Amino acid sequence: ADDAGATKFHIIVDCRSHPSEYLINKNLxxxxxxxxxxxxxxxxxEPDFESLMQIRVGGKQEDSTKIGKHGLGFNSCYHLTDFPSFVSGDKIAFLDPxxxxxxxxxxxxxIPQNSTYRDQLTPFKGIKDIDFREGTLFRIPLRKKPSELSDTISTTEEILKLI
Known part of the structure; x- marks a missing residue:
């Protein structure tokens, strides 16, 4: 957020579950x-998108003005998830390292309109006081079972205690 020039930042622990019939991949x-x-x-x-799309690498090592240069940025989400996503303005990204x-x-x-994969977009909708088209919304779904990326399994209760 800081690197992109944001002046407001919100963290929400989203306990909702979403439809899963129309997804990019049924295993999602x-x-x-x-x-x-x-x-x-x-x-x-554009440079922000390019940096985040360099999955598990990061793209800010050479820019001393960026927080992400120190590894404190987005890549830390892989401690909690294997499939982060985000929307910013009219673009959407899904990351699968x-x-x-x-x-x-x-x-x-x-962002597709009337998509065959409409359930993939549902988690970004209906969030009180958040209009992702006017900023950037990251979604870090919590891992349910150990994976090659991490053994960490976190519940919403544990996340709420941390926050």
Whole structure:
């Protein structure tokens, strides 16, 4: 948020579960449950998208003005999830560092309207006082079982205690 120039930042522990019939990959149903949502009021610029799409690498090591340079940025989400996503303005991204659900590590594109994969978009809707088109909304769905990325399993109760 700081690197993108945001002046407002919200963290929401989202306990909702979402429909899972119309997804990019049927195996993504495990990621339609509780999540940490992080919203800020800055829309991403092209370099921000490029940096986040360098999954598990980061792209700010050479920029001394960026917080993410120190590894304190987005890549820390992989302690909690295997399939983060975000929307910013009119773009949406899904990240899959293990290439388990997508044909590549990440996809970025315009937010589809009336999509065949409409349930994939449901978690971004109906969030009180948040309009992701006016900023950036990250969704970090909580891991339900150990994976190659991490053994960490966190519940919404544990996350609420941390916050």
């Amino acid at each position: 149903k495990d990621w339609q449950g509780p999540a940490i949502l992080m919203f800020n009021n800055a829309k991403f610029k 293990q290439e388990k659900y997508l044909s590549k590590r990440g996809i970025l594109g315009p």
